Amino acid sequence: GLSGALQVGLAGAKGIAYALGVPLYGVHHLAGHVAADPLEHGPLPDPCMVLIVSGGHTSLLLVRDLARDPIAHLGDTLDDAAGECFDKVARVFGLPYPGGPAIDRAAREGDPRAVPFPRPLPGSYDFSFSGLKTAAARWAESHTGRELPVHDGAASLQEAVADVLTRKAVAACREHGVGTLVVVGGVAANSRVRSLAEERCRAAGIALRVPPLRLCTDNGAM
Template sequence: MVPFSIDPDKIILGIESSCDDTSAAVLRGQTLMSNVIASQKVHEQYGGVVPELASRAHLQNVVPVISEAIRQAGITREDIDVIAYTRGPGLLGSLLVGGTFAKGMSQALGIPMVDVNHLQGHVMAHFVQQPGEERPVPHFPFLCLLVSGGNSQIILVHSPLDMEIIGKTIDDAAGEAFDKCAKVMGLGYPGGPVVDRLAKEGDPRTFHFAKPRIEGYDYSFSGLKTSFLYTLRDNLEKDPLFIEKNKEDLCASLQETVIELLMEKLERAAEDLHIDQVGVAGGVSANSRLRQAFVDYGERSGKAVFIPPFSYTTDNAAMIAMAGACLYAAGRRSEMTDAPYSRITI
């Protein structure tokens, strides 16, 4: 399943705190024993994540979340062999909480730790197994479309330790486009899930928005957002109730445009590189229309497509533990002096 041996009895504690979710998970080898997530509702009233509030909430949540993950796994702290934690990218204050706790726990228990790139964690979520089941996983090399509120990337995954970004957004991310367009419609935050829900009741052919043409496999969503805003502005001048009367069709048309942009580049990359294994990861991979687009693409092209369970789409520690298991098996270790980073590529 991976090009080096992961000890099936090795117990890995994963800690994720890159943004506004505090999560801890326990893996035995590649098998998930627990995955606990504490989400922060405080940011909804501000229409986005407030970094200072996020770090304070992590301070409150980190101990009970890790304790609950250990309890649900049916182990003790002394049973843990390795600690894997998110080092970045993300909010520095949030990363400091998880990283500092991981370092302290590593020292106290006398066990090694590994730092994980959050983006690589999303890709490696495909390899987490549930007890008693054998979920199909991608073979290397494969393409992974990583889409979230902060990232839109096409990644050529050569191995768990060798990932190459071949396409990325040059401005906004797909998830950011959903959230910002939802915000101007007054749909609240986070907007992506609301757009997905309303789109199911709308007609995606009602409105047409700009689809920027960018060279290569890169993306751009700023022009789409501008086109969407102009559509609202022009129609609201004629009818102040335009959004309320058309919100389902607006959401469906917006969603379809975003997904067409994402899939066009991904499909072209798969054909150009002769890759027959394609996956999706990140928060936007929870979008029902995107998941269906992957299913349709697999049936149409004959390629193997991999869609993560919903519990692995948002930020979670299971993916961090999985990436950490691969890093540990490959001989990687972290130092106490390793500092978090807010920005970095794979």
């Protein structure tokens, strides 16, 4: 998050803890996203693969005991995260903020095969959505002076993001012999990410856990 907001929150928490004489525990934001899933589905299996997809983070984590063992980062965001890509492209497409839900809604009436958007970093577990964002912006610019087929653009962008996320997550499960994939974060609310993850996990014999929508975005339950 933004450093100013985080400093205000931390200072407030310290003040409350001091005034009440209670301990203050620091919780890593990414670990908080992971911890949202057990609130709905019970304890995490050891081990499990976790795909965090949010506005600022896209990470692939190998998780054992969330409280006691270090989290192994298999892949992380190198530039724009998936949620950031949705937000920026939505603005270019003339869709409202936040961009993720707007892209999801617009995509329902579009053709996901209409625009051949790239699939970034196919040979790595890291994530990069800056090039995809640029490709979508250039595609929109190519329609200057005529109507932009927003629904097709949204559907094609969403398909590219969901394809990259789920393909890498399932591949990581197979490589590391992990039988459960957990998908968390704001973009885990995206309908195509959820449906494609379910489809590919079923085909690979992998159990899929995705929190309900109310636990996908940043929230106090984390």
